[in-house]
């Protein structure tokens with residue numbers, strides 16, 4: 001308990017009062033007010049950095065010891081050192097590295113937690129979302145919106161590894177977790193692979209009510225291929241960079257132009273070789289992946305050397321500036337979407 005400074009006798013009598021009220025489940029606000037209603041965010045998460053190669057080594061060993069089917073999901077959680085035992089990378093977000101070996105299946109389930117996958121290694125494994133397969137390539141973004149059935153499988157000859165980003169701590173905070181399994185581990189393929197990319201991914205949609213309009217109206221798209229976003233980012237990089245963001249693009253939900261998931265926003269960024277971004281901070285906590293290039297991330301007083309496929313976490317209200325040795329391309333996701341919906345989000349450009 002944080003103690004306000006008071007004369008000794010007053011302190012003693014107050015402490016006696018606190019002890020007397022404890023059995024009645026009452027506790028004084030004035031002892032904790034400053035910490036509860038802090039002038040700026042006070043994140044328990046700390047900036048941290050994972051080398052992909054280290055995580056991959058442990059993941060491969062896990063692959064020797066447990067199958068994807070046994071584990072249901074064979075995932076190593078990226079746990080923030082400031083949140084031990086919480087299965088969280090920030091106060092509101094979860095991150096994990098999932099591996100599916102050749103021939104394996106991660107059985108179908110659905111849950112209220114929203115998920116995204118960002119492919120780190122391998123090519124050609126799939127996630128099936130409500131009967132439609134998204135065939136995944138390196139650095140593709142694939143979504144599993146809340147309550148949609150999903151299973152993962154790998155019919156290729158190589159391991160497939162991706163980053164899972166979920167809102168598990170947010171859903172836990174609201175005590176709103178629901179989940180279901182079926183006896184069929186692999187969903188039936190109801191349509192052509194990546195069918196919704198051609199139906200909803202090109203500024204078109206099937207006419208409402210027609211048989212082809214089978215995705216939910218508010219969340220039609222769930223696959224954002226690397227080839228598409230990288231091309232947009234390259235085109236954008238021909239222009240003037242923003243001083244604080246360099247070249248940055250947000251993945252959007254075509255139904256409303258908003259974030260890809262109700263709780264999670266996702267973006268990509270390119271910092272041109274030899275340039276740096278000015279410091280900036282936001283009230284969102286964010287998880288970053290280095291897609292290509294080398295450079296450094298300065299987070300408050302810390303400096304992190306960035307190499308391809310490294311991962312790092314930026315806590316709420318920590319100041320970030322990026323310096324690129326070679327063209328530096330980053331993917332990131334954050335809880336900005338949830339904060340904007342709750343009218344909490346703020347940012348500051350320094």
Ligand code: GTQ
Pocket residue numbers: 073075095096098111115150164166
């Ligand atoms: O693939 O459905 O990393 O349900 C954690 C929970 C992945 C998944 C995770 C999950 C999943």
